[in-house]
Amino acid sequence: MHDLTFPLRWRVALVAPALAVFLAFWLLPMVALVQVSADGHLIATYRALLTNSRYMTSLLETVLLSAAVTLATLVLSTICGLLLARREFPARRLLVALLTFPLAFPGVVVGFMVIMLAGRQGLIGALALRLAGERWVFAYSMAGLFVGYLYFSIPRVIVTVMASASQLDASLEEAARSLGASPWRVTRDVILPALTPGLIAAGAVCFATAMGAFGTAFTLATDIDVLPMTIYTEFTLNANMVTAAGLSIVLGLVTWVVLTLARSLTGASVAATT
Numbered sequence: 001m002h003d004l005t006f007p008l009r010w011r012v013a014l015v016a017p018a019l020a021v022f023l024a025f026w027l028l029p030m031v032a033l034v035q036v037s038a039d040g041h042l043i044a045t046y047r048a049l050l051t052n053s054r055y056m057t058s059l060l061e062t063v064l065l066s067a068a069v070t071l072a073t074l075v076l077s078t079i080c081g082l083l084l085a086r087r088e089f090p091a092r093r094l095l096v097a098l099l100t101f102p103l104a105f106p107g108v109v110v111g112f113m114v115i116m117l118a119g120r121q122g123l124i125g126a127l128a129l130r131l132a133g134e135r136w137v138f139a140y141s142m143a144g145l146f147v148g149y150l151y152f153s154i155p156r157v158i159v160t161v162m163a164s165a166s167q168l169d170a171s172l173e174e175a176a177r178s179l180g181a182s183p184w185r186v187t188r189d190v191i192l193p194a195l196t197p198g199l200i201a202a203g204a205v206c207f208a209t210a211m212g213a214f215g216t217a218f219t220l221a222t223d224i225d226v227l228p229m230t231i232y233t234e235f236t237l238n239a240n241m242v243t244a245a246g247l248s249i250v251l252g253l254v255t256w257v258v259l260t261l262a263r264s265l266t267g268a269s270v271a272a273t274t
Contacts, residue, residue: 037245049246055230059250061142062227066210069146070203073153078199080154081161082191096162100155107152107215114148114220115139140220148216153209157202164198165191197266204262208255227251 039045049055084096102110118124118139128136138144168191176186214228221229227247235244 033245033248036241037249039242045242045246046250049243049250055243055247058225058227058230059247059254061225062211062251063254065142065146065149065226066207069149069153069210070207072146072150073157073206074199074203076150077154077157077202078161078192078195081158082165084158085162085165099158102152103155105152107148107213107217108219110148110152111216111219113151114144114216118144118147141223144220145217145224145226148220149210149213152216153206156209157199157206160198160202161195164195168194200262200266204259207258211251211255211258 037045080099084092084099105113116122118137120135120137120139122137122139125135125137128134139147172190172194173186176190181189212228214232217224217226217229218232228251231244231247231251234240234247
């Protein structure tokens with residue numbers, strides 16, 4: 001009897017810290033957020049949010065921006081990641097280190113770098129003034145935010161692609177080449193399907209990060225109305241905690257749906273390849 005209860009105590013001891021963290025840092029704050037957002041009238045409150053054109057436009061713009069960033073990141077990172085994982089050349093390690101260096105930057109620094117690149121006194125504006133006679137400024141718009149999100153999204157996906165590419169079965173590629181497949185067909189029919197689960201997972205994380213990113217948007221916020229900025233404005237400037245909490249729940253639900261869908265697709269892909 002003692003032998004049976006001893007492992008159970010250890011299980012409880014091991015689960016207790018994780019359970020405490022889950023309760024303190026996720027469940028209790030989420031319950032409080034839902035209570036604040038409901039304001040005693042859950043259905044009426046969320047109906048008002050979901051029928052407000054300004055809030056829904058902000059949500060739509062955030063989703064479209066995040067989707068565009070995710071798509072561009074996957075394309076660029078897949079090309080770069082495969083090249084870095086499969087080719088040896090001088091300064092390869094240095095290039096990998098430089099490409100992943102932005103992982104250390106907070107969003108505010110990324111926003112400042114976008115301003116230096118495409119702001120009113122930025123490099124692109126100065127070059128355009130000399131070459132075209134007018135200054136090009138897009139740092140304080142959705143285009144600038146797209147560049148900023150792309151900047152800190154690419155390193156994350158490159159690391160995933162390189163890790164996935166290193167696990168590929170080289171014999172499958174050799175077999176395809178021996179059957180006369182061109183390099184493009186090998187990439188399309190062998191390499192990309194094998195990378196699909198990792199790309200879906202990395203894309204989901206990229207999308208979720210872009211949906212909730214605040215520092216870069218806050219630094220560039222002039223004509224930008226993405227949902228994190230809308231939540232910040234409602235909470236700080238308008239002192240509207242009910243709306244801010246409700247929009248936070250909506251933002252979290254949209255991101256959760258995308259992550260859940262990606263998880264199911266990844267599981268299906270893995271099952272199909274095994």
